[in-house]
Amino acid sequence: MDTAYKAALQQPAPTVCTLVRMELKSGVVRLKDGGFAVYAGELYLGKQDGIGALESVGSMTEGGSGTTTRVSLTINADSQQAVEDIANPLNQGGLVQWWEGAADPVSGALIGQPLLKFQGQFDFGVWSVDESGWSIIVECGTEGELQLIPNTDWRANDATHRRIWGELGHANVSRLTDDDYWRTEAPKGAIQSGGGGSFYPGNPILSGISFLNQKH
16 A cells, blocks of 8 residues: 555545546546546546436445455446447456555545456446436446356357358257267267268278367
8 A cells, every 4th residue: 555645545534536447449538536636647537428427336245265356336327328338348457556555635636546356357337217207227247257167068069160260060969968088979960972982980090189178
């Protein structure tokens, strides 16, 4: 923790503040919980035109067994268009950062280096509307969370194989549920080559070749 920031927090009545930065498809959002501040050469506003104001930062969910750190941000959007821009699914994966800092009560300038509490990715937005206006909750996760997502459906997926490897091995494959080692056992009705060879064991061309464990 920055020494100047730490000293400011030890004062009888410190003026604390919250800074949030989000990289959306529509542009970078920089919000402060009231007033304004300049940090790292960027201006953070209590209310950003076309977006709205930061209402709160929810409690952080610490990572545990099978989970990772998550946090939610609540923004009072200033229009329906702002809600659409913030909740845009294309924002998923955008950088989200949250700092807690201390400000000079007279000038409003930040004291020392704010403490980075969270750095992660935009996950999804949930919006609501009532008599007070529009609001949206932005759920954020971390890159580590992606490592916990089962990716069997990606490995055995035609679209993924075409996009990453450019091959059509899964173009006509369906019901990918059972493990099977290719060419270890010919299924019923297997297609044989017309020249007397086979695509399965017994074909001298393929004998001795090891293939990856696949699903079918």
